[in-house]
Amino acid sequence: MDWAQKIDLGLRERQGADAYRQRRAITDGNHRLLEYQGRRYLNFSSNDYLGLARDPRIVAAWQQGAARHGVGSGGSGHVTGHSACHQALEQRLADWLGYERALLFTSGYAANQGAIAALAGAGDQILADKLSHASLLEAAAHSPAQLRRFHHNDAASLARLAQTACAGGRLAVTEGVFSMDGDAAPLPSLHQAIRDAGGWLLVDDAHGFGAIGEQGRGSAWQQGCHPELLVVTFGKAVGVGGAAVLCARPVAEYLLQFARHLIYSTALPPAQVCAINASLDAIVAGDELRARLRRNIARFRHGAAELGYPLGQSGTAIQPLLVGDNALALRLGERLREQGCWLTAIRPPTVPPGGARLRITLTAAHHEADIDALLEALDHAHGYA
Ligand SMILES: *Cc1c(COP(=O)(O)O)cnc(C)c1O
Numbered sequence: 001m002d003w004a005q006k007i008d009l010g011l012r013e014r015q016g017a018d019a020y021r022q023r024r025a026i027t028d029g030n031h032r033l034l035e036y037q038g039r040r041y042l043n044f045s046s047n048d049y050l051g052l053a054r055d056p057r058i059v060a061a062w063q064q065g066a067a068r069h070g071v072g073s074g075g076s077g078h079v080t081g082h083s084a085c086h087q088a089l090e091q092r093l094a095d096w097l098g099y100e101r102a103l104l105f106t107s108g109y110a111a112n113q114g115a116i117a118a119l120a121g122a123g124d125q126i127l128a129d130k131l132s133h134a135s136l137l138e139a140a141a142h143s144p145a146q147l148r149r150f151h152h153n154d155a156a157s158l159a160r161l162a163q164t165a166c167a168g169g170r171l172a173v174t175e176g177v178f179s180m181d182g183d184a185a186p187l188p189s190l191h192q193a194i195r196d197a198g199g200w201l202l203v204d205d206a207h208g209f210g211a212i213g214e215q216g217r218g219s220a221w222q223q224g225c226h227p228e229l230l231v232v233t234f235g236k237a238v239g240v241g242g243a244a245v246l247c248a249r250p251v252a253e254y255l256l257q258f259a260r261h262l263i264y265s266t267a268l269p270p271a272q273v274c275a276i277n278a279s280l281d282a283i284v285a286g287d288e289l290r291a292r293l294r295r296n297i298a299r300f301r302h303g304a305a306e307l308g309y310p311l312g313q314s315g316t317a318i319q320p321l322l323v324g325d326n327a328l329a330l331r332l333g334e335r336l337r338e339q340g341c342w343l344t345a346i347r348p349p350t351v352p353p354g355g356a357r358l359r360i361t362l363t364a365a366h367h368e369a370d371i372d373a374l375l376e377a378l379d380h381a382h383g384y385a
Contacts, residue, residue: 017326018326018327018330018347019326019347019348019349024036029043029045029046030046030048030053030054030239031043031046031053031054031365032051032363032365032366032367032370034046034342036342040340041337041340041341041342042340042341042342042366042370042373042374043342044341044342044343044360044361044362044366044374045342045343045344045359045361046361046363047207047235047236047237047361048236048237048239048363048365049207049210049211049236049237049293049317049361049362049363049364050210050211050216050237050239050282050283050286050289050290050293050363050364050365051239051289051363051364051365052237052238052239052240052279052282052283053239053240054239055239055279055282057278057281057282058239058240058275058278058279058282059275060278061274061275061277061278061279062240062271062272062274062275062278063271064274065085065270065271065272065273065274065275066269066271068271069083069085069269069270069271069274070270070271071269071271072266072269073086073266073267073268073269073270074266075266075267076262076263076264076265076266076267077104077262077267078256078262078263081266081267082267083267083270083273085270085273085274085277086104086267086268086270086273088277089102089104089244089273089276089277090102090103090104090244092277092280093232093244093246093280094246096215096217096280096284097217097218097221097230097232097246098221098226099230099246099247099248100247100248100249100252101246101247101248101249101251101252102244102245102246102247102252103244103245103247103252103255103256103259103262104242104243104244104267104268104273105242105243105244105245105261105262106241106242106243106261106265106266106267106268107233107235107241107242107243108135108204108206108231108233108235108243109135110243110261110265111231111233111243111244111245111261112133112135112136112139112204112231113135113138113139113261114245114255114259114260114261114262115139115202115229115231115245115255115259116136116139116140116143116171116173116202117139117142117143117259117260117261118254118255118258118259118260119169119171119229119251119254119255120140120143120144120145120169120171121143121144121145121168122144122145122168123145123166123167123168124143124145124146124166124168124169124170124171125145125146125147125148125162125164125166125168125169125170125171125199126140126143126145126146126147126148126170126171126173127148127149127150127158127161127162127170127171127172127173127194127199128140128147128148128149128150128172128173128174129149129150129152129153129173129174129175129185130149130150130151130152131152131175131178131180131181131352132149132173132174132175132204133175133179133204133206134350135204136173136175136202136204137149140173145168145171146166148161148164150172152178153174153183153185153186155186155189155190155192155193156193158172158190158193158194159193159196159197162193162194162196162197162199163197169198169199169200170194170197170198170199170200171194171199171200171201171202171229172190172191172193172194172199172200172201172202173201173202173204174187174190174201174202174203174204175203175204175205175206175207176203176204176205176206176207176208176209176218176219176220177205177206177207177208177211177212177219177316177318178207178318179206179207179318180318180320180346180350180351180357180359181312181313181314181318181320182207182312182313182314182315182316182317182318182319182320183312183313183314183316184208184219184223184315184316185203185219186223187201187203187219187220187223187225187227188223188224188225191225191227200227200228200229201225201227201228201229202227202228202229202230202231203219203220203225203227203229203230203231204231204233205218205219205220205230205231205232205233206231206232206233206235206236206243207236207237207316207317207318208220208222208316209232209233209236209237209238210236210237210238210279210283210286211236211237211290211293211316211317212290212316215283215284215286215287216237216283216284216286216290218230218232228247228248228251229245229246229247229251230245230246230247231243231244231245231246232244232246234276234279237283238276238279238280238283239279240272240275240276240279241272242268242272242273242276289364290364292364293317293362293363293364295368296362296363296364296366296368296371297315297316297317297319297362299368299371299372300319300360300362300371300374300375301319303371303372303375304319304321304375304378307375307378307379307382308382309321309378309382310322317361317362317363318359318360318361319359319360319361319362320346320357320358320359320360321357321358321360321378322355322357323345323356323357323358324354324355324356325354325356326345326347326348326356328356329345329346329347329356329357329358330345330347332345332358332381333345333358335377335380335381336358336374336377336378336381339376339377339380339381340373340377341373341374341377343358343359343360343361344358344359345357345358345359346358346359360374
């Protein structure tokens, strides 16, 4: 098969399975309302959980940062891209979250890839929750380390895998809050299971950081767990973009030598670092935002349960409505959009086969009336299929 045939076949396979992915050019997708082709929708698809992506204080911090430092960092952190602002943000994150060191990366994807690729080598073992994010599983799959997947949120399953022979180190990998189900990992018991086998835990808290825990410190803090490696990202509740890996001093020094995503990639623009810093101020002071988010979640769950929709275990901003069938999920999504509610149908391979769903994300920016409008639209859509 040549490349043209392979591409044609790949596209046709996706179309046949109702799994074809398309982007839409949206006007302002990071707001309570979004606009698409001249029509306004209530936005239930954004990961900007606290509504900070358009916060005027954070926008101003970015603008002032750009006026002062320009728009690009000018190089990798190993050359001249690591500025005093980068260093101050790393120090702040480390102090705030109780780690010796933090290292900034340009994205959560890069942080996971960089950290796992640098740490896990031949003879090592990576034990990953089977529902882990693509960035974690892909890093593990590309690593010369052995990859084993444990049952979702199952510490006993992790403990069993951690008893298999392994000449090198073991790294357990999970998420604080799962991106497609919104459920939380039992971090202390997972940590215990891997520690008993002499291994380390990496927690990717992309969806917990900022949104949950005291002052928004995230899942691990909330559960009193201190994983050896904590990945926090700034594109979700922080509302900006970028990520950091938190770890002990020697681990950070090791990553600085061997994490290629740090060494061979341009550092975050300093103005963006200023915006992240301003967003952290809002997050630390954001108990009221988090309380509003919790109220919106409770209102939605109560209403959706009354309508008879099958809700998952999630107590977080991510509220999946499990549909199962791809075509049905697409139709339901379409139906809700017709009624002015924008949410995303998520299909395999992003979720397991037969696990198609509508992924609803709630934010602190939603009004009570918005939640009620979503419930009303769901009521109308009910039985549509
Ligand atoms: C979004 C996400 C990432 C990727 O983070 P980016 O900063 O968007 O690259 C990593 N892990 C999880 C669990 C995520 O949901």
